[in-house]
Amino acid sequence: MGGICDGRVVIVTGAGRGIGREHALEFARQGAQVVVNDLGAGREGAGRSGGPALEAVEEIRALGGQAVANNDDVADWDGAARLVKMALSAYGRLDVLVNNAGFVRDRMLVSMTEQEWDEVIRVHLKGHFLPLRHAAAHWRERSKAGEPVNARVINTSSGAGLLGSVGQGNYAAAKAGIVALTQVAAAELGRYGVTVNAIAPAARTRMTEEVFAATMAKPGSGFDAMDPANVAPLVAWLGSAESAHVTGRVFEVEGGVISLADGWRHGPRIDKGARWEPAEVGDAVAGLLAEAAEPEPVYGASSP
Template identity: 75%
Template sequence: MGLCQDRVVVVTGAGRGIGRAHALAFAAEGAKVVVNDLGAALDGSSASAGPAAEVVAEIEALGGQAVADTSDVADWAGAGDLINTALDAFGRLDVLVNNAGFLRDRMLVNLSEAEWDAVIRVHLKGHFAPMRHAAEYWRGQSKAGLTVDARIINTSSGAGLLGSVGQGNYSAAKAGIAGLTLVAAAEFGRYGVTVNAIAPAARTRMTEVAFADSMAAPDSGFDAMAPENVSPLVVWLGSAESAGVTGRVFEVEGGKVSLADGWRHGPSVDKGARWVPAELAPVIADLLDKAAPPTPVYGA
């Protein structure tokens, strides 16, 4: 009996990289997996059913159960079709892992409207739309008096938590995902759904573009950048064991797991009346002196 025995899991962007590793890891723990992947190139072109089908074949060769899905998760109807794929194939849904994404990296001064819109659509809407359709299903189950023990695991990024030079669109989308995770955790708890996010660091098609010089696999020993290192945490978060954990963002890299300590109220001064602009220079200086310095933006 695996940690996720007979749980039905949807993994988006599961044809390659981290998503593929998630799908295989869930299957190894007994889950029935919907392998979603549009099969597009890194720039979003040339969709193909091949990558999802190949991962399904890998899972089946190891004795697991899986089905392929090529829905566009950032399309409203496509996201609904994805959830229905799980229900039609396996009769239920227990876990949604939002992982799909791609990059359009440029410095902000060179970033086009189309490049902004594309990244926000795939990452941020591509998280919201499947989550919305899945939550509708779980709410219906809860209102029908059935016990729901469901999980959503979203994929943010260090770029979303700290910023990353040359990735303003990606950083904004990933920061949005972190915020969306907090709201969803607060709203979906009443239906028996926990919502968490990860900020992974691993070697994928996307990170090879951004960090090509620092992401090479070692000649021997532990490969800290292998995408498979990220999946154990995601599988645990998708299991029944994680029922008490929600509204959290975890950073994971190699063998290191850490809890991201996000925005929280810091030092404050309350005058009890409206400030005069000229009064604020020493006030702000004092607040900055009392606060911890911000973690530098990646690449700054």
């Protein structure tokens, strides 16, 4: 097998099912050696099984590719360290980290428990930080030793993280944090030869099957816009040597559509040149709002 990632070593977290599995398969098709990480948990994080990761590895090997399975918890410091070490032990190097693992605990804010908040923040946000932290330390060490580094990190945010989503306050907060983490990591790691980007995919998975259940391929078209395999080509390209000029960006991808998400920017401003009086602020804010574009609506919010 060979393609745009020929010879590169890739870690994909949460790669036993859904979008992550399609990433792993596509990287293998493009010539990469893949570490398939998956804890084997259920949709809401319960349980643990080595089956999903092994099944993905077997599928890759059946295609003629190379892969190994890893069942470490990416939100655990030692587990994330072992994951990176496995790539180095199995294949002697690491070129790409795709952070994808996650689950949901959907609940309206007034009903959400502390545990539901903590668990989602842990697996998504901490589960992105820890593999990134250990991989980045490895790449920095290589760079400082004078070795050439041409590494990639692709993080997984969501439309919920970009715009918010009713009933998903914990998930949206975690995914928004991943965007900020991506931007900081891109700024910090560029000096070591590492690019860091994020995707916000829309596809039918265990986490979204209820939302997208009715969105199937149009009769006769042969194209299912919600197939998770549609996300993988962008991620494979971002993991390739060809994407060295792209970093700190967030891409939305759905079906055959790839778009660049345009995040927070400095907007209209008023400078009084002195401290504001509270009574003056209302008119100032009214002026700023009149100049600014209307914000995108939160997913699931009712129209005003």
